[in-house]
Amino acid sequence: MKTPVKYFVSVAVILTVGCLSSSVNQHRDVAFWHAQHSPKSILLNYYGFIADFNAQLNNLPDPHLYQLALNQVVDAQFAWALRLLNNEEADAAMPFWRASVDQQGIEQRRQLSASLFRFERWEDLEYLNEQQLLPAGDVAEHLKLHRSASPRRIEQGFANDEGFLLDFSQLQAMPQCQYNVLMMTDHRLGLRQLNALSQRYRQHPQPRAASFCFSKPIYLGNTIDCQQQPDAAARCNWHPFIADKTWPAGFDFIVMMTATGFGNVQGGIMHLNSTSHYGLFLHELMHFNGFEDEYVLPAAKQAWLCDQRGLVAPNLFIANGVAPPKGWTLSASCQRGSKAYKPSADWSIMQYQILPLSEQYQQLWLQKINEPHYQPVRFADYFQQMEPAMDFINKMTNKNIAE
Template identity: 75%
Template sequence: MKTLVKYLISVAVVLSVGCLPSSVEQHRNIAFWHAQHNPHSIVVNYYRFADEFNAQLNSLSDPTLYLLALNAVTDAQFAWALRLLNNDQPRAAQPFWRVSVAQQSEQKRRQLSAQLLRLERWCDLESLKEQQRLPASDAAEHLKLKRRVAPQFIEQGFANDEGFLLAFSQLQATSQCQFNVLMMTDHRQGISQLNAFTQRYQQQPQPRTASFCFSKPIYLGNTIDCQQQPGLAAKCDWQPFITQQRWPTGFDFIVMMTATGSGNVQGGIMHLNSASHYGLFLHELMHFNGFEDEYVLPIAKQAWLCEQRGFVAPNLFIANGVPAPAGWTLSDSCQTGSKAYKPSADWSIMQYQRLPLSAQYQQLWRKKISEPDYQPVRFIDYFRQMEPAMDFIDKMPNKNIAE
């Protein structure tokens, strides 16, 4: 009852103000004053000074703006939606911007899409796109990445700003490092994760400075087929892909980041998913230089590896009839009768990836890549086995850098 009385009093005041010999500006100021101090008067005041109120919607209090939105004032509905999004309430905001977005300028729709991107409301961005209400913007480009569209449909300026590449032609290896690595991904999250790994590696290069140089992430989108089964090893179908590209020279390894799948290395190619932690990345990087896992190896691998004798990796020795190196201890790698030995009794990063790289294993790593005749398995070796007629821009140079 008190609320109704206040509302009627406000209406009476506003109407009486209209009869006073005052300027329009005075009337408007009084209207704003009443709207701020008595939100229930907002509807009457709004329709007397609609343009002025629309220009100052962002300065209205929450109760005042909310009442205008409830009374189907289009600009107020949109402004209220933006305010809710800014307060991380996307579900509450959705009905308000959906009924008002068609009447908004491109600039305001760009503000909406930026908030939806911040909150990763991909379905809402898709809805805007389907209604042709999504303006050209970073949000529109991020949505393309989310949908894994082909690289040719991504704006070059956006890729530059976000720190990734769209073509191999934009790549150039550096002679400053012993190994150059192509960083690739087929999806949006992989771009930021690869950049994060590179940045962290540069803060503490392993096993020494100038061992590895990493390219900017190369976005492949749907031009490569990668399996999407979380419980299996991450992998991509390189067979058709390798004949469709002119591969850049001077690169030794590939890191391919998929959306799902467990990490692994095969033939100079590392596959891992974008939820992987940095320790796994470093673990797989050591596989590039011949290190073996110190947990139980797959049966198929044990069948041939564990039948060998002597050093099969910098960190693994198979003792078939020969004594193990002094100080080395049993490893879990081989379970088929042969005994495998590792350098330390402690767990290492090759047994449990979340452990830091120890000084002992760092030294083993440095020693391995410093061997004068050392030649790792590079991705081109693997590709040449798959497709002899590959199109390389030039022959891969042989690089060895002494410590």
């Protein structure tokens, strides 16, 4: 409870301001001291020295700043919200900054948006954007990426700083690499994940150095339609891209990272989702060079693959009336038709993607890409099969493409 003595001190501090202008600084200091030592008097002292208190809101202890915020002191509401955000209390901060943000300057709003971005508070950032209170800059650009906005709406300078591309115009294949790969995504998290995957690959390239070179991630945003079914294989509709895009010369494969869906390879195009781990990426990369899964294949694939004969993949032999290579063991790939065999009795990365690439499978991979006349199925082949009349920059021989 406030004692009469404390109350009269507070009143005296305020009244003295009008009578002794030469003592303003002294009385202001007394007000600050009194406010710091008596939280309940903070309002009385604040209204005596509003400008001075506003200039030092960030120096007030939590109880004092909270009292001002509760009493709808606008700058205190905003300062209290930022303090809560710094303490990782984003939910508690929201009502305070929403009540005060429209009266803040651009630098204060920039500080708020940076804090909200740090916690990935996309709905809050969307609110600021809708109220036209989100400053232009990196956070606003990240929000566009989060919404999968069109590449045309993304600032080029921001894309340069973040290390991704908005189109194919400056892409060039690396002639020293055996295969060049276009890395693409339709969403923000995909950009980061693609960079992480390619960076890890460069640290330990397989099956040898310069086997694969990866482009910077290319952001497609809402210009491509990708299915959003987490329990199904990742898929995108490439038909509009076949005629509308000028594809760069010298690229062999595409890695497309979607938000959801199981990883798979079809016709020189790898689909991954943005939570895919590196083992799966390497597993799918081996599919580019014809490796088959060593777990049970889909029934539709078994219907044609498991009735073949001999070596159908670097790691799969179909014993349709012929003996498998020496040392090869049964594979779970074929549950119908002829039996399938794999090179090793041990589990491999083609059966469980969490396993590392073994020396044996690395050598099989290397042997495959070193075959003199070996030509893998490239994305251009796949597109040509979908649209035979399409004019590619890099014409390639049409092949039979099987999923």
